[in-house]
Amino acid sequence: MIRLMIADDHAIVREGLKQLFALVADIKVVAAAVNGAEVLDLLRNKPADLLLLDMTMPGISGVELIARVKAQNPEQKILVLSMHNEPQIARRALAAGASGYLTKDSDPEVLLAAVRKVAAGGRHIDAGLVEAMVFDAGATTNKAPHELLSERELQILRLLVQGRSVNDIADALVISNKTVSTHKSRLMQKLNLANNAELVRYGVEHALT
Secondary structure (H helix, E strand, O other), X not given: XXXXXXXXOOHHHHHHHHHHHHOOXXXXXXXXXXXXHHHHHHHHHOOOOEEXXXXXXXXXXXXXXXXXHHHHOOOOEEEEEEXXXXXXXXXXXXXXXXXXXXXXXXXXXXXXXXXXXXXXXXOEEOHHHHHHHHHHHOOHXXXXXXXXXOHHHHHHHHHHHOOOOHHHHHHHHOOOHHHHHHHHHHHHHHOOOOOHHHHHHHHHHOOOO
C-alpha cells in the first residue's frame, strides 16, 4: 500500500485527486496539505511514502519547499503535479530533489503510473517535457532572461503579469508587502524593465500569464 500525501491549495484539485486514488486498491491518501508549512508539519507527524506536490502554494513553495522537505527527510519521495509546463521549472524541481514531474493536464492513468513508479524508487517526467528539457539544456546561451530568475521571482512575475497588486500577492503567498516589493525590484532589474507596462508586455510576449 502506497501512503500518499497530497499538497495543493485548491480544494477542488485535492478532492478530485482523493476521488481518483479511492478507485484503486494500492494507493491510500493519508493526509492533505494546503500550504508549505503544513506540508512540513504533517510529514513530521504522519509519514507518507510519496508527497504529491503542487509547485505554487501560499508561503513556502516550489523549489524552496522541495529542498526543505528533503533536508527534513532525505529519503522522502516527491512527485510534482503542476500547471506549469516550462522545462526550466521542471528542471529546477528535479534538481532540488523531486523524483518526478507531471503537468495537471496529464491523463489519470499516467498520474497513477507515475505515483507507483516514483513510490517504488523510480523517476518519471512528463512525456511532453522530456524533449523540451533536452533541447533547452543545449541552448543555455539562448535562454530568455526570465529563465534565470529565482523560483520566487518567477512566481511573483507571473502574478504581476496577471494584474495582481503587491498587496494581493503578499496575501496570496503569505509574505510581507516589503518582501514582494523587494522581489519585484530585483526581477525588474534582472529583466531590464523600467515600469509595470513593460513588465506586463514582457509577460504576455513570453506566455507568462
